Amino acid sequence: MEKYISLPLKEEDIRSLKAGDMVFLSGELYTARDAAHKRIYEAIQSNQNLKIPLDGITLYYMGPSPARPGKVIGSAGPTTASRMDKYTPTLLNLGLKGMIGKGKRSMEVKQAMIKNKAVYFAAIGGAGALLSQAIKSVVIVEYEDLGTEAIRKLEVENFPVIVVIDSDGTDLYDNYNGEMK
Amino acid sequence: MRDDENKVRQIELTEVTKLIKEMCIEANHFLSKDVEDSICEAKEKEESILGKQILSQICENMQIAGKEMIPICQDTGMAVVFLEIGQDIHFTGGLLEKAVNEGVRQGYEEGFLRKSVVSDPLIRNNTNDNTPAIIHSEIVEGRNLKIIVAPKGFGSENMSKIFMLKPSDGIDGVKNAVLTTVRDAGPNACPPIVVGVGIGGTFEKCAILSKKALLRNLGERADNKNINELEKELLEKVNQLGIGPGGLGGSTTALAVNIETFATHIAGLPVAINICCHVNRHSTRTI
Numbered sequence: 001m002e003k004y005i006s007l008p009l010k011e012e013d014i015r016s017l018k019a020g021d022m023v024f025l026s027g028e029l030y031t032a033r034d035a036a037h038k039r040i041y042e043a044i045q046s047n048q049n050l051k052i053p054l055d056g057i058t059l060y061y062m063g064p065s066p067a068r069p070g071k072v073i074g075s076a077g078p079t080t081a082s083r084m085d086k087y088t089p090t091l092l093n094l095g096l097k098g099m100i101g102k103g104k105r106s107m108e109v110k111q112a113m114i115k116n117k118a119v120y121f122a123a124i125g126g127a128g129a130l131l132s133q134a135i136k137s138v139v140i141v142e143y144e145d146l147g148t149e150a151i152r153k154l155e156v157e158n159f160p161v162i163v164v165i166d167s168d169g170t171d172l173y174d175n176y177n178g179e180m181k
Numbered sequence: 182m183r184d185d186e187n188k189v190r191q192i193e194l195t196e197v198t199k200l201i202k203e204m205c206i207e208a209n210h211f212l213s214k215d216v217e218d219s220i221c222e223a224k225e226k227e228e229s230i231l232g233k234q235i236l237s238q239i240c241e242n243m244q245i246a247g248k249e250m251i252p253i254c255q256d257t258g259m260a261v262v263f264l265e266i267g268q269d270i271h272f273t274g275g276l277l278e279k280a281v282n283e284g285v286r287q288g289y290e291e292g293f294l295r296k297s298v299v300s301d302p303l304i305r306n307n308t309n310d311n312t313p314a315i316i317h318s319e320i321v322e323g324r325n326l327k328i329i330v331a332p333k334g335f336g337s338e339n340m341s342k343i344f345m346l347k348p349s350d351g352i353d354g355v356k357n358a359v360l361t362t363v364r365d366a367g368p369n370a371c372p373p374i375v376v377g378v379g380i381g382g383t384f385e386k387c388a389i390l391s392k393k394a395l396l397r398n399l400g401e402r403a404d405n406k407n408i409n410e411l412e413k414e415l416l417e418k419v420n421q422l423g424i425g426p427g428g429l430g431g432s433t434t435a436l437a438v439n440i441e442t443f444a445t446h447i448a449g450l451p452v453a454i455n456i457c458c459h460v461n462r463h464s465t466r467t468i
């Protein structure tokens with residue numbers, strides 16, 4: 001089913017999204033990948049303040065290529081989500097509601113998603129030029145020294161994703177896990 | 182004496198730097214025709230509706246990349262550079278390795294490509310210019326220099342594997358290794374993938390063979406009849422895994438299985454599987 005959803009995700013939207021839905025997201029996303037996750041996690045562990053409000057946000061696991069002059073951003077497709085799995089349950093417990101990446105998630109992440117009612121979307125890996133067209137503005141909000149891995153706030157319009165794991169824990173990838181037909 | 186001098190060809194290293202720079206930019210914006218054709222063909226043949234949609238978005242992505250000069254994928258890779266150096270060449274104006282890295286530095290900077298290299302694997306500080314490149318060089322006959330620049334993304338690199346099989350594992354062991362690796366890679370390697378397989382040699386030799394296998398034209402099968410058949414059989418089996426485009430189901434899990442082989446030891450059967458995503462980039466020049 002095709003759905004148009006605005007960000008931040010509302011509770012009723014989260015409940016209505018089911019694994020397999022094609023979704024067009026509009027609104028605010030935050031980017032974070034390996035190095036930013038490590039820093040967020042360490043900041044939480046040592047009770048430091050974060051510049052990004054984790055509560056209610058959707059994170060996009062993405063590190064863009066540099067923007068050409070006159071462009072908002074360069075290529076901007078998803079990176080492999082499982083590398084964030086170590087940190088994700090902690091973030092979910094602090095209110096993270098949506099995640100966009102590619103590839104499988106761990107059991108621990110799924111359990112934390114069910115407990116906290118969150119959604120994991122996949123964007124098409126290797127379609128960074130296409131996906132960049134849905135990004136309307138970009139601001140670096142934290143860890144600028146990390147370059148491509150800095151946390152950016154993105155304004156997106158009809159950003160195309162697919163629900164892979166819904167808030168009940170149903171995982172679309174489980175249907176296509178390479179068992180011989 | 183004079184004859185010998187005439188035989189040696191001088192190549193100024195600034196020329197190498199300039200070529201590498203151009204090739205880094207080209208490879209990240211334009212796929213070779215065989216890869217592009219293979220993706221478009223797969224779109225026609227794909228059985229899953231969602232799979233078809235994903236493949237058509239991947240095609241659209243390639244068009245946008247070329248037209249707007251936005252890299253096909255934001256992971257513009259670690260630059261893998263293959264050099265086939267004619268033994269009658271003499272490089273002038275510095276060090277070859279430095280010239281290659283300078284080309285990568287300029288290409289990634291001027292081409293607005295992402296810098297994805299950290300200087301130390303454990304401390305992990307970005308070098309901010311995507312160097313060093315991974316350089317494989319070979320001395321060959323003649324006076325020509327062949328350069329291949331193959332930027333490699335790590336979503337798929339991370340899903341690659343080496344198996345030190347026993348001779349008694351035989352061809353079934355090889356098939357099993359390939360299928361297990363593709364199955365484990367699942368959606369992480371950005372399918373549809375290209376599967377590069379190296380069989381034989383030593384531990385490191387089979388890994389390099391598997392990387393080289395990714396460079397071969399996707400429509401071209403191995404010369405050796407057994408290997409040719411093995412490539413076809415494995416492609417069919419891989420596509421029966423049902424992983425499909427984006428890992429969301431379908432009949433297009435891989436575009437090709439390319440296998441390279443080499444002599445090996447009486448006690449071993451090394452097999453390396455290097456997985457590459459559909460963004461199978463390589464740019465080639467011979468001067």
Ligand code: SF4
Pocket residue numbers: 077078079125126127254255256257258333334335336337338369370371458459460
């Ligand atoms: S695996 Fe390939 S397509 Fe996927 S993100 Fe990496 S470079 Fe891009």
